[in-house]
Amino acid sequence: MRFLEQKHLAMLEEAERRAAAPPDSLRACFELLALAGAIDRDCAARLAPYRLSEGKFVLLFLLHDQPHGLSPHELAERAGVTRATITGLLDGLERDGFIARRSGLEDRRKIAVVLTDLGQQTARDLFSEHAKWIATLFAGFTAEDRKTLNGLLQRIWKNLDARVGLQDGQEVRA
Known part of the structure; x- marks a missing residue:
């Protein structure tokens, strides 16, 4: 322990x-x-x-398998962050050669963010490595163990949601 x-x-x-x-x-x-x-x-x-943070790592995966890229606005929505946060993350990824910003063909004011070859390779390699690392965290767990853990965590979430509802003056959700 x-x-x-x-x-x-x-x-x-x-x-x-x-x-x-x-x-x-x-x-x-x-x-x-x-x-x-x-x-x-x-x-x-x-x-x-x-040279990645968790936020940058998430963006690599959102862009992987997106040959035409995504707009910064779409990335912000999918990653659950603000547009200001996305700008900083994209600046860092671009500086390190993982992404490129491209002007739209029909509207040059629109920007599409795409992975570079380095970004594609890194995303592919890291996804496998990261998935294996997460699996090691649950080494020795049976399917039933994971189900039990998930159920216990859901109970904590439910209790937390109920407390948040009380603090906000809302009705407690069942």
């Missing part, structure tokens, strides 16, 4: 002292946060040698 962050240990100690909340629930939440952080850091370390 990995160690929890100091802030989480301090909160656990204080919660136990005050008997404010079940310590097992707090510990489970903090362990989930620590695990998510560790996965995120490992992902970033794996992408760094390619």
